[in-house]
Amino acid sequence: MGPVLRIRDHEALTLHIQGLTGEQAAVVNDAVRGAGGGIAIDLRGTPAGTDVALTGPGDRLRGISSILASARPVHQNLSQKIQSFLDNYRRSDYKIICRGRVLDLGSRTHIMGILNVTPDSFTDGGRYLDTDAAVRHARDMAAGGADIIDIGGESTRPGSEPVTEEEELARVIPVIKRLAEEIETPLSVDTYKSRVAEKALQAGASLVNDISGLRFSPDMAKVVADHGAALAIMHIKGTPRNMQKDPVYADVVSEVMAYLDEGLELAVQAGVDREQVLIDPGIGFGKTPAHNLTLLDRLNEFRALGRPILLGTSRKSFIAAVLGDQSLDARTGGTAATAALGIERGARVLRVHDVRQMARVAGMADAILGNRTVE
DSSP states (O other), X not given: OXXXXXXXXXXXXXXXXXXXXXXXXXXXXXXXXXTTSSOEEEEEEETTEEEEEEEEOHHHHHHHHHHHHTSOHHXXXXXXXXXXXXXXXXXXXXXXXXXXXXXXXXXXXXXEEEEEOSSOOXXXXXXXXXXXXXXXXXXXXXXXXXXXXXXESSOOSTTOOOOOHHHHXXXXXXXXXXXXXXXXXXXXXXXXXXXXXXXXXXXXXXXXXXXXXXXXXXXXXXXHHHHTOEEEEEOOSSOTTTTTSXXXXXXXHHHXXXXXXXXXXXXXXXXXXXXXXXXXXXXXXXXXXXXXHHHHHTGGGGGGGSSOEEEOXXXXXXXXXHHTOOSHHHHHHHHHHHHHHHHHTTEEEEEESOHHHXXXXXXXXXXXXXXXXXX
């Protein structure tokens, strides 16, 4: 793996570059000096190489990229990566196509309603296992402001056991077929199994939400590409069965970003249209409450990957841990706070249980933020 880059945005941009060789760090240092001021540089040695932080206005950082581009060819890739991160960080024109409809994710925050067709999901297991009940709930969510309905047939809560493909298909396919006939709202299938994804796409889904980020099923990216579907790539550490057993990171943001970046490349190499991919940092999937709070605080850094951020915090246990209250009311209120903050930091899609409430949160946050253009 090459250098890992991150961006922080306060009064000025801070571009973090991790894992540089000594020669690369020296060249970056020389480029800062050659830029004629306006940029602060901090170099720190680590076991993995040299980490560099560059702080200054965006146009000055672009100047560094230009200087590096004129250096020896071996350094031009770093220049291109810096330029790409700076360009992607300012993107707001995200659009994905689902079921023939263009979802303009840059115009406003979109809502993905959660439909768990399972007996054991963590807050609503068993409520919608019956197909008729699931269809009624999906209709209610669509009426309440859901832009996408995300249908899952296997609980991925911490400690959960996997179900067979046959059982998952038996749960989700009848629901997807009914909804595809009865409502216009785009449908997503929440699965990491390529065969389930393929059958769901054939039944009427148009987005695959893969909690493994394409890691659990080697054919998943090809299935998505073959159907011209949209794809959500999520980060997970471990599996649902063991992911919460003492997860450890050197830097949770950098490691999650690298995982998602690699997932993007896997998708594109398999033929998935990059413009059809969303990224999800995987709140609660192999993270402690402190990790989750760090990811939320620094969510804006994920904008540098150049893809819309899908944020799933709804009713999760870290909210109860932070608030010291296990009640559903506390989790819903805490979800609203994470949703509003997430939108301010760049989230374009919120995956939620409480569609009506969170659609209001999103509408208010969008109104406050205006067009959310990053200057």
